[in-house]
Structures are given as C-alpha cells and as structure tokens.
Amino acid sequence: AALGEAIEAAPAGGARAVVLSGRPGMFSGGLDVPSLLTLDRAGMEQTLRDFFRLMRALAASPIPTVAAITGHAPAGGAVLSIFCDARIMAEGEFRIGLNEVQVGLSLPQVIHTALARVVGERQAERLGVGGLLVPAGEALRIGLVDELVPVEGVVERALERCRDFLKLPPRAMATTRALCRAGLVEAFDRQQGTTFERFVDDWFGDETQGAMRALVARLQSKSRG
Secondary structure, eight states, X not given: OHHHHHHHHTTTTTOSOEEEEOBTEESOOOSOHHHHTTOOHHHHHHHHHHHHHHHHHHHHOSSOXXXXXXXXXXXXXXXXXXXXXXXEEXXXXXXXXXXXXXXXXXOOHHHHHHHHXXXXXXXXXXHHHHTOOEEHXXXXXXXXXXEEEOGGGHHHHHHHHHHHHHHSOHHHHHHHHHHHHHHHHHHHHTOOTHHHXXXXXXXXXXXXXXXXXXXXXXXXXXXXX
C-alpha cells in the first residue's frame, strides 16, 4: 500500500522518473506468505486490492519507471518488474520468474497480459503455466529483462536508463509512452471485481493452502539449515 501511494505521489512531488530497487542479492521475494496465511478473507482481499493498486500505479505512471533487479526476483518481485518501462538485472546466479502455479496459485489475467507484452504470448505461456524461475542469462535471452550488469552497478545503470528517457523531447516522449502503455492500463480497467473474489476463493482452497504451507515449511527448513 505504501509503495503504491509513493508511486502515485512521485510526479506531484517533482520526480521525473522512478527506480525500484532491492538489496544486493534480492530484488524482492514477493508477498510475505507466512503473514498472508494468518489473514482472514477480508484481510486477504484488502491485501490483494493494495497489490493491484500498486501494479496499476506502475502501469499508469506518467513518468518512466525502471526496475533495478538487484538479485533474485520470484513471484511478486518479477510481477512488479514487468509493469516497469525497463528492467536492469544483476548478472550471476540469480533467478526471476512468476512461480505462482508452482505454489498453487492461478495467474491473474492482468499479470499474464503484462508478461505477454514483455516476452510474447508463447514465452508467457511457457513461463506462466510452468511457474518457471529462470536464470538471469535466459531472462535476457527471452526478453524478460533488458540488460545484465554486475550487481554493484544495477542501480546506477537503472538511473542511467532513466536519464536516457529524460534526454528525449519531453512532450513527444510522454505522449508516445502513454500511447504504448494504454493497453496495459486498460487491462486493469476491464478487470471486474470478481477477479479478487475468485483469487481469494482459490487462496483459501485446499490446494493452495496446502502448497503455501509446504512452501513455508521448506523456507523454515532452509533457514534452520
């Protein structure tokens, strides 16, 4: 919720571009599954609405947004990146992908739309249905990210990419950018309230709950190890 508000407020605050970054080695691990498992239905629906607001804020931002993918970016981390204008990722043994299906979640339509916009329909199907987390080199090859740089240079390269946007004639750049991203914004506006209800129904279903609790158990085991 706070990040969505910050993205929405950035232009009025004088920002001309935005960089999303994480700590070295981990851009974002996505939504906090152990915390989500403690929520009731109303709490889960509100969390989902906040997350969709954040995605739409990135999609509809009137200023360029660049993801500085400083390491691993599973699930929600990858989702945020595909709504940005560009993605700069750390080279090395890092992985990125939408692994929702692997943990028992269906991919929402608007996220598939954004993924297909970035990598094309065939790769979106392969990545989405398989819930794949791909290495950085493959992510570059299929267009899921735009560049690979050493981890210590990811944020600076993302800032350079923003400066490249801002070197362009501003009105022409902004107008053309809005035209190119209009379909992405419309994908949210076509969305019906049943999207949240269906996702929450799935979330509290036996299949998803079982997969999520198994995920938490694996993470805890890894942490102890």
